[in-house]
Each structure stands twice: as structure tokens, then as C-alpha cells.
Amino acid sequence: MVADAISGAGMAGLRPDSFEPELLKLVNPWLQNEAIPVIACGMVGSKQGWTEAPYRCVPCSPMQAESLISVRSSDPRLDVWIVPGLMQKAPPDVIRGEEVQLAGLLASQPEFDGIVCLPGTHSKWVRVSAGEVVGFQTTMTGELFGLLSTRSVLRHGMGNGWDDRAFSAGVKIGLAHADKLVARLFSIRAEGLLDGLSPDAARSKLSGLLIGAELAAVKNWWLGQEVVLIGAKTLCANYASALHDQGLKATILYGTDMVLAGLYLAVRQDKP
Amino acid sequence: MVADAISGAGMAGLRPDSFEPELLKLVNPWLQNEAIPVIACGMVGSKQGWTEAPYRCVPCSPMQAESLISVRSSDPRLDVWIVPGLMQKAPPDVIRGEEVQLAGLLASQPEFDGIVCLPGTHSKWVRVSAGEVVGFQTTMTGELFGLLSTRSVLRHGMGNGWDDRAFSAGVKIGLAHADKLVARLFSIRAEGLLDGLSPDAARSKLSGLLIGAELAAVKNWWLGQEVVLIGAKTLCANYASALHDQGLKATILYGTDMVLAGLYLAVRQDKP
Numbered sequence: 001m002v003a004d005a006i007s008g009a010g011m012a013g014l015r016p017d018s019f020e021p022e023l024l025k026l027v028n029p030w031l032q033n034e035a036i037p038v039i040a041c042g043m044v045g046s047k048q049g050w051t052e053a054p055y056r057c058v059p060c061s062p063m064q065a066e067s068l069i070s071v072r073s074s075d076p077r078l079d080v081w082i083v084p085g086l087m088q089k090a091p092p093d094v095i096r097g098e099e100v101q102l103a104g105l106l107a108s109q110p111e112f113d114g115i116v117c118l119p120g121t122h123s124k125w126v127r128v129s130a131g132e133v134v135g136f137q138t139t140m141t142g143e144l145f146g147l148l149s150t151r152s153v154l155r156h157g158m159g160n161g162w163d164d165r166a167f168s169a170g171v172k173i174g175l176a177h178a179d180k181l182v183a184r185l186f187s188i189r190a191e192g193l194l195d196g197l198s199p200d201a202a203r204s205k206l207s208g209l210l211i212g213a214e215l216a217a218v219k220n221w222w223l224g225q226e227v228v229l230i231g232a233k234t235l236c237a238n239y240a241s242a243l244h245d246q247g248l249k250a251t252i253l254y255g256t257d258m259v260l261a262g263l264y265l266a267v268r269q270d271k272p
Numbered sequence: 273m274v275a276d277a278i279s280g281a282g283m284a285g286l287r288p289d290s291f292e293p294e295l296l297k298l299v300n301p302w303l304q305n306e307a308i309p310v311i312a313c314g315m316v317g318s319k320q321g322w323t324e325a326p327y328r329c330v331p332c333s334p335m336q337a338e339s340l341i342s343v344r345s346s347d348p349r350l351d352v353w354i355v356p357g358l359m360q361k362a363p364p365d366v367i368r369g370e371e372v373q374l375a376g377l378l379a380s381q382p383e384f385d386g387i388v389c390l391p392g393t394h395s396k397w398v399r400v401s402a403g404e405v406v407g408f409q410t411t412m413t414g415e416l417f418g419l420l421s422t423r424s425v426l427r428h429g430m431g432n433g434w435d436d437r438a439f440s441a442g443v444k445i446g447l448a449h450a451d452k453l454v455a456r457l458f459s460i461r462a463e464g465l466l467d468g469l470s471p472d473a474a475r476s477k478l479s480g481l482l483i484g485a486e487l488a489a490v491k492n493w494w495l496g497q498e499v500v501l502i503g504a505k506t507l508c509a510n511y512a513s514a515l516h517d518q519g520l521k522a523t524i525l526y527g528t529d530m531v532l533a534g535l536y537l538a539v540r541q542d543k544p
Contacts, residue, residue: 048428055465055466087462087465087466089466091459091462092459092462092463092465092466092467093458093459093462094461094462094465094466121425122425122458137455138455138458138459138462139454139455139457139458140424140425140454140455140457140458141454143424143425144424144454144457147419147420147423147424148419151419151423152412152415152416152419153393153394153412153415156320178450178451178452178453179450179451179485179488179489180450180488180489181450181453181454181485181489182411182412182413182416182453182482182485182486182489183409183410183411183412183486183489183490184489185412185416186365186394186410186411186412187363187364187365187410189366190359190363190364190365190366190410191364193359193364193366194327194359194361194364194366195364210454213451213453213454214454214455216451216452217451217452217453217454217455217456218455
């Protein structure tokens with residue numbers, strides 16, 4: 001049986017002792033007398049989370065039963081475990097949450113060998129080989145898009161719609177002139193004022209510029225590769241379109257499916 | 273006689289009809305029976321301002337008496353004029369406010385021929401020759417720093433202090449790897465978590481990364497040039513230090529001085 005429940009409460013608004021009550025609000029109807037395993041991942045395991053789950057160092061498998069961190073819970077109906085994130089020493093980088101999606105990918109494709117891109121607030125580019133995460137690279141693309149489109153001067157010219165051509169044009173400029181990103185961003189404002197760039201085109205072009213700049217920053221990760229995209233539907237489609245324009249074929253897997261596949265795996269594994 | 277008064281009220285919080293009462297709150301004690309000239313510049317002349325002062329197209333002098341826009345005021349003691357901003361058709365770009373500082377520079381150095389950098393929320397790089405603004409380039413450096421240091425995930429690792437070495441290191445990386453900016457930004461977070469990058473060093477490095485990326489974006493504006501910096505004291509000192517590391521000499525002029533010099537000039541000029 002599958003049921004789901006969603007809360008808007010995140011790490012930023014919770015103290016360590018408020019995670020459990022928040023969880024109980026969501027899952028209380030599902031609980032029985034016996035302890036039920038609860039697998040948690042993401043920022044719940046950060047320093048500011050419920051219980052800190054120290055990063056595991058790559059190269060390593062994305063998720064390992066003996067590395068799950070047990071969380072002390074005051075409710076006997078809960079048996080809570082946190083999946084630790086991954087760290088890379090050089091260049092320094094961290095992942096928290098995406099490792100479960102990578103485990104989900106390997107659950108269905110144990111022989112997978114290649115590049116995975118998990119676009120989002122902090123996009124992750126990951127090299128997976130022989131069942132292990134070999135290395136990864138984070139870019140702040142999604143967070144920059146959120147801040148620039150809603151909190152910077154660019155917000156005055158932003159619509160809510162989408163313009164595929166403006167997005168593609170943005171990707172092209174962002175990729176070719178990534179070293180001029182801080183200047184190209186303002187040109188969206190100037191084009192709105194002087195050239196009649198529409199609000200929808202402005203938003204799409206901003207997204208394209210940033211994704212293009214991301215592709216430039218991680219060019220050595222995707223050049224000549226096939227890429228698997230894991231994430232939200234529309235976002236993955238945009239990345240696939242950007243990669244397609246570079247002559248690359250990308251396969252899309254949905255983030256929710258991969259999270260669930262990873263969490264199921266963790267439930268089935270023997271805990272430490 | 274010089275007196276000054278400051279209000280925190282800006283365009284974002286004012287409607288067109290609330291600019292005059294806001295101004296009167298500040299200058300009422302200075303007014304007499306006769307109309308006194310008031311010269312205004314900046315966002316007060318934008319579409320969302322008191323009265324729109326349409327951009328003048330470069331190449332042109334930064335400020336011209338016959339282009340000042342008269343503002344209808346209901347108070348006979350006020351004779352208000354707005355200095356229009358400047359626009360550039362290709363690549364599209366706009367300036368509003370900085371043109372007065374450029375006029376201030378030319379008031380004291382009429383023969384100035386060279387590159388002016390006005391660092392700030394939206395840094396401006398301007399080529400001035402034969403008394404005219406020939407062209408300019410905006411970068412969003414200051415606004416990106418503000419958003420990233422206070423509203424992004426990086427805020428968790430930001431101090432309030434300053435670390436010259438971390439700033440210089442940031443400039444070097446930002447300039448050499450500007451095409452990887454979206455990745456380098458996140459490395460500040462990872463270095464804080466994994467390598468013990470201190471909060472002060474993190475803030476200084478972020479500033480350096482962005483200023484380095486700005487210098488990369490506008491390299492053709494400063495390479496082999498002498499640069500005049502106009503702006504706030506500390507910010508100009510940081511830019512001068514960044515340029516110095518590239519072997520360049522920069523002269524610093526303070527923004528307030530240049531604004532006043534420009535506004536005095538406008539007061540003295542015959543209006544249209």
C-alpha cells in the first residue's frame with residue numbers, strides 16, 4: 001500500500017526537537033503498536049537537522065545499510081533512520097538527499113556506468129561507476145534563478161509563462177559566454193527596457209542563461225557522454241532540451257520515483 | 273552653505289504622488305518664499321519614479337542642461353528637475369544616477385579620457401572621451417553579493433568581518449575561472465563544511481569571486497588601461513586592490529563628492 005503526505009515544514013523552520021512532532025502530524029494515522037521503520041534523507045541529517053548524519057566520503061556506494069544513522073525517538077511506534085550525505089575532499093563538495101536517488105537508480109540499473117545530472121536548487125553532476133559514486137560537482141543554478149527572478153531588479157520584468165525560443169537563446173549565450181555571466185544577467189533588464197523583451201521571454205532567457213552557464217561550468221562532465229537526468233518533470237525536460245542543443249541525448253528519470261526506489265531499498269536492508 | 277538630509281524611502285516604496293511629500297519632509301526647513309531649484313537623479317526618474325525622464329542615447333555628454341526634465345510640483349517653493357539616465361543600443365544597457373557622477377568627474381577634469389568604474393549594486397564600466405560617454409557595461413555584482421550572502425544557502429557560513437587574503441584568493445579564482453562561477457559559488461559552502469573556511473573568510477571570498485568574475489566579464493574594458501573608480505570608500509579600495517593584483521593602477525574618487533559636483537553643475541546650468 002502506498003500513501004503519501006507532505007508538509008511545508010523544512011529544516012530552516014524546525015529545531016532539532018520539533019522534527020518528531022512534525023513527522024507525527026503527517027504519519028500518525030499510519031502508525032500501529034509495533035515500531036515501523038522510517039527512513040529519512042536530506043537536510044534532516046544536517047548539523048541543523050534532527051540528528052546529524054556525518055557525510056560519507058566518495059568514492060563509495062551512494063547508500064549503505066551499515067551507515068544509516070539511528071535516531072533516538074520518544075515514540076515507540078517509530079524506528080527512525082537517517083541516510084547520510086556524501087562528501088568529496090578535492091574539490092570540496094557535499095551532497096545530502098540526492099544520494100538516495102542515486103541508490104534508487106542503481107537499484108533498477110545495478111550496472112549503470114556514466115554521468116547523472118540532478119538539476120535543482122543546487123544541481124549535482126555525478127559520476128557513477130561499478131556501483132559507486134566516484135565524484136560529483138554542485139552548481140547553484142536553481143537557487144540563483146529563484147533569487148534573481150523574485151528578489152533582484154530582474155523581478156520587475158519577469159512573467160510566469162514560458163518561451164522555448166528565449167530559453168534556447170539563453171542557453172546558447174550562457175554556454176558560449178559563461179565568463180561574462182554577471183554582465184549578461186543585467187542585459188535581460190536592459191533588453192526589457194529598450195528592446196521590448198517580454199516578461200515570459202525574460203524569465204525563460206534567465207533560466208537559459210543560468211543553465212547554459214552551468215553546462216559551461218561542468219563541460220568536462222557531459223562532453224561526449226550520455227547523461228541521465230533525475231529530477232522534476234519540467235526542469236528535466238528543460239535540461240534535456242539544453243543538452244539536445246549540444247548534440248547530446250539525455251534520459252529522464254523522475255526524482256520522486258528514484259527517491260522512493262532508494263528509500264524502499266533502505267527499508268529492506270538490514271540496519272547496523 | 274552645505275546641509276544634508278537622508279531618507280530611507282526609495283522608489284520601491286513610493287508612488288509617483290508620494291515623492292513630493294517625502295522630499296518636503298527632508299528639505300522643508302531649508303525652503304524660503306522663492307522657488308529653489310531642486311536637482312534629482314537616479315530612480316526618481318524611472319518609469320516607477322516621480323516623473324519618467326527618458327534615457328538619452330550614448331554617445332553623448334553625461335548630463336546636459338537642455339535635457340533636464342521639469343517636474344510639476346504643487347509647492348511654489350520647489351523648482352524640481354530630474355537628470356535623465358543614459359541608454360546604449362548595442363549591446364542594450366542603461367544607466368540611471370551614475371551619469372551625474374560622470375558629469376561631476378568631467379566638471380573637475382574636462383579633458384578626462386579613459387575608463388571609469390562605478391562599483392555598486394549594478395557596477396558600471398564606462399568609456400569617457402572628448403567630454404562624452406562613449407559606451408558602458410553593467411554587471412550585477414553588488415546585487416548578487418547581497419542576495420547570496422544574506423538569502424542563499426551561503427548565508428549560513430557568512431561572517432561580518434573581512435579577510436584580505438581570502439578576498440584576493442577569491443578574485444584570483446573568480447577571474448581565472450569566471451566560466452565556472454555557478455560551481456565556484458557553492459564551493460564556499462563546501463569549504464565551510466569540510467575545510468573549516470571561517471565565516472569572515474567565506475564572506476570575503478564570495479566578494480572576491482564575484483568581483484573577479486566581474487573583471488573577467490569586462491576584461492576588454494580595463495586591460496592595459498588606467499581606471500578611475502568612483503564609489504563608496506571601502507568598496508573602491510577592494511576594487512583597487514583587485515585591479516592592483518592584475519598590475520593596474522586605479523585612482524579613487526568618492527561617489528558622494530562626484531554626485532555633489534555633478535548636481536552643482538546642474539544647478540548652475542541654464543534649464544531648458
